[in-house]
Amino acid sequence: MPPGWPLRGKRRVLATRVFGVDAHRLVSPRTGAEHEFFIVDCVDWCNIVPLTRDRRVVMVRQHRYGTGEETLELPGGMIDASDPSPLEAARRELLEETGYHAPLVEPTGVIAPNPAMQSNRCWSFLARDVERVGEPRLDGGEDIEVVTVPLDEIPARIQRGEICHALVVVAFAYALGLRAP
């Protein structure tokens, strides 16, 4: 098993509203040499597979600035310091982005979005019997359309590339499981 790499020091080289970047100086236990790695430091994230009683998934279409394209995603976002738990953060994001309330929520898994260069985790949840209770409440930087998609169509939409956000695919992989090889 590879040993850990001792941390000799770190310094913040960039701070933005959504993430910071830290330069870590680490020592290779194999060679003794020092290497510098840049780590994107984000708070933890969450996302949720919200199922209606008629087996539809409540999803969001939005323009994404990273890829410059429209995506079909699950509700989710940053876990705020004011959220009592990751589960409550997921419930809050669902309500804010879609106007749906989730009475029954269960955790399905926790993933590292990119352990090579990010320190954070994304917590995934599954909600049943979600119901529309109001309008979405979007902040100025959001621009979201709510759509519902039959659960049965999800595997094919992933295989076709229509659902193409890694963390959304992971949440569905946790909720549905992978096919036995």
Add this chain to the structure above:
Amino acid sequence: MPPGWPLRGKRRVLATRVFGVDAHRLVSPRTGAEHEFFIVDCVDWCNIVPLTRDRRVVMVRQHRYGTGEETLELPGGMIDASDPSPLEAARRELLEETGYHAPLVEPTGVIAPNPAMQSNRCWSFLARDVERVGEPRLDGGEDIEVVTVPLDEIPARIQRGEICHALVVVAFAYALGLRAP
């Protein structure tokens, strides 16, 4: 369908060996207001599910600086400018990290690691009949142990959180498919 957000300008605020960070000034088509978003700019990545003839997956254990933990991952990495294609990049990474050669490689899918704040894609592949032809060739910043895992165990290892890298789960989701709901 949400309209695109016009780009009013961008500037590079950080450059590292593995990624850069750009500040994009975008205009909301809904409110007309200008918002600044920070985008992590990386080259495209690749990963590969390498299957031996006896249905084992060739994987790598390594210490990851982002999370500070050891992970069990698929071979993969950055697609270099000198790689003839994403497929050849995946074959090269497999050989370098594990010493296995992949005679038969097929593309399985392309994912956006994080369309909210990253511009790049990760290309996933499936290789059959891989064979060990030599020793791994690691660079100074890598410290990798090669292990083989029965393909049948992969879904359970993902559900248990033993495989916890989002892009690795995505590659297995593409290679195996999700269970029908």
